[in-house]
Amino acid sequence: xxxxxxxxxxxxxxxxxxxxxxxxxxxxxxxxxxxxxxxxxxxxxxxxxxxxxxxxxxxxxxxxxxxxxxxxxxxxxxxxxxxxxxxxxxxxxxxxxxxxxxxxxxxxxxxxxxxxxxxxxxxxxxxxxxxxxxxxxxxxxxxxxxxxxxxxxxxxxxxxxxxxxxxxxxxxxxxxxxxxxxxxxxxxxxxxxxxxxxxxxxxxxxxxxxxxxxxxxxxxxxxxxxxxxxxxxxxxxxxxxxxxxxxxxxxxxxxxxxxxxxxxxxxx
Numbered sequence: 163x164x165x166x167x168x169x170x171x172x173x174x175x176x177x178x179x180x181x182x183x184x185x186x187x188x189x190x191x192x193x194x195x196x197x198x199x200x201x202x203x204x205x206x207x208x209x210x211x212x213x214x215x216x217x218x219x220x221x222x223x224x225x226x227x228x229x230x231x232x233x234x235x236x237x238x239x240x241x242x243x244x245x246x247x248x249x250x251x252x253x254x255x256x257x258x259x260x261x262x263x264x265x266x267x268x269x270x271x272x273x274x275x276x277x278x279x280x281x282x283x284x285x286x287x288x289x290x291x292x293x294x295x296x297x298x299x300x301x302x303x304x305x306x307x308x309x310x311x312x313x314x315x316x317x318x319x320x321x322x323x324x325x326x327x328x329x330x331x332x333x334x335x336x337x338x339x340x341x342x343x344x345x346x347x348x349x350x351x352x353x354x355x356x357x358x359x360x361x362x363x364x365x366x367x368x369x370x371x372x373x374x375x376x377x378x379x380x381x382x383x384x385x386x387x388x389x390x391x392x393x394x395x396x397x398x399x400x401x402x403x404x405x406x407x408x409x410x411x412x413x414x415x416x417x418x419x420x421x422x423x424x425x426x427x428x429x430x
Contacts, residue, residue, distance in 0.1 A: 164192070164196045165181070165182075165192070166181065166182055166192050166193045166195075166196035166197075167179065167180055167193070167196035167199075168181050171209065171210065173370060174210065174211035174212065174374075174429075175211065175212050175213070175214065175363060175366040175367055176204055176207065176210050176212070176213045176214070177214050177216075178200055178204075178213055178214065179215075179217065180193065180196075180197075180217040182218075183217075183218040183219025183220070184219070185224070185227065186219065186220060186224035186279065187218065187219065187221065187222065187223040188225065188226065188284075189223065189225060189226050189227055189261070189284070189287075190227040193227075193261075194257060194258060197261040197287065198257065198261050198264055201260075201261075201264030204268050205264075205267060205268055205269060208429060209429050211270055211366075211370040211372075211374050211377065211429070212270050212271050212273070212366035212367075212369040212370050213268060213270060213272040213273070213366070214272075214273050214275055214359065214363050215265065215274045215287075215291055216274070216275040216276075216277075216358070217277075217278075217284075219278075220278045220279075221277065221278025221280070221284075222274070222275070222278055222280045222287075222288060222300075223279070223280055223281070223283070223284025223285075223287055223288075224279055224281050225281040225282030225284045226282055251263075258283070258314065258315045259314070259315050259316040261287065262286045262287050262289065262290035262315045262316045262317070262320070263290055263319070264290065265290035265291050265292075266290055266320075266385060269378045269381060270374075270377060270378060270381065271293065271366070271381060272290070272292050272293075273291060273292065273294075273295060273362040273365060274287070274291035274293070274294045274362075275355075275359040275361075276294055276296040276297070276300050276302070276351070276358055277296070277297045277358055278297075278300065278301070279300070279302075279303075280300065280302045281301070281305045282303065282305040282306055282309075285302050285303060285304060285305070285317070286315040286317040286320065287315075289316070289317060289320040289321060290316065292384075293353070293365075294345075294352050294353075295352060295353045295354075295355045295359075295361055295365075296351040296355065297354070297355060297356070297357075298341065298342045298343050298354055299341060300351075301339045301340070302341075302350060302351070303333075304317065304333040304337060305337050306334075306337065307334065307335065307336070307337040321333075321334075323388055324349045325348050326349075329348050329349075333350075371424070371425065371427075372415075372427075373411045373414070373415045373425070374411065374427055374429055375405075375406060375409060375412070376411070376412070379402040383395070383398055383399060383402060410428065411427045411428060414426060414427055
């Protein structure tokens with residue numbers, strides 16, 4: 163727990179909330195650190211089967227803290243020269259990118275519950291999740307162009323997987339605001355919800371009641387399928403399935419169905 167992100171783990175579901183409500187959960191140094199530390203922790207946290215990521219207050223995340231833009235207005239470029247060569251993760255992400263991409267690396271499904279706004283970097287955080295549940299009046303924007311910038315928090319890598327190429331370009335070039343219903347229609351969001359966090363928690367509980375080994379295998383395969391060719395995916399499918407067949411949790415799934423009872427899975 164921190165003054166930026168809190169985590170409540172119950173019945174296999176990690177309820178992760180950004181809690182900088184007075185600033186619309188804007189991204190400052192402390193928020194970047196908290197998101198990365200939380201994601202890295204959940205990669206290895208025992209008993210985690212699903213994650214819900216949300217923001218307290220009036221919105222999911224308003225994007226980069228306004229103080230950063232005020233500094234840019236001075237034209238000062240000091241400290242930017244080495245940004246390209248900053249330390250990167252094994253996947254190639256720098257610190258800001260990892261605050262978003264870490265949710266793809268968490269080995270269980272992550273659901274972003276979006277209300278209010280998800281602007282700029284805030285949208286990129288949501289894009290890092292596997293699913294995005296949004297309200298009809300939620301406002302989403304690839305807003306960087308408003309500030310004369312481009313998405314640089316893994317947004318380009320994540321956006322291209324969700325929407326058509328021309329749609330990604332239109333959103334990037336215009337910076338226009340997309341409401342929840344359109345976001346679902348174009349692929350930017352997954353589901354419209356009256357209460358995204360409540361529905362995300364309900365869906366996460368459903369996931370938590372499935373074979374956790376199969377859920378993790380499914381996420382590995384889906385992550386792989388983004389870049390791999392068919393030959394590599396075919397082999398990976400077989401490898402994952404062979405590991406699952408006859409394993410204790412897979413046997414329990416079969417027995418629970420045959421006996422018409424709730425399964426009792428064991429986390430590895």
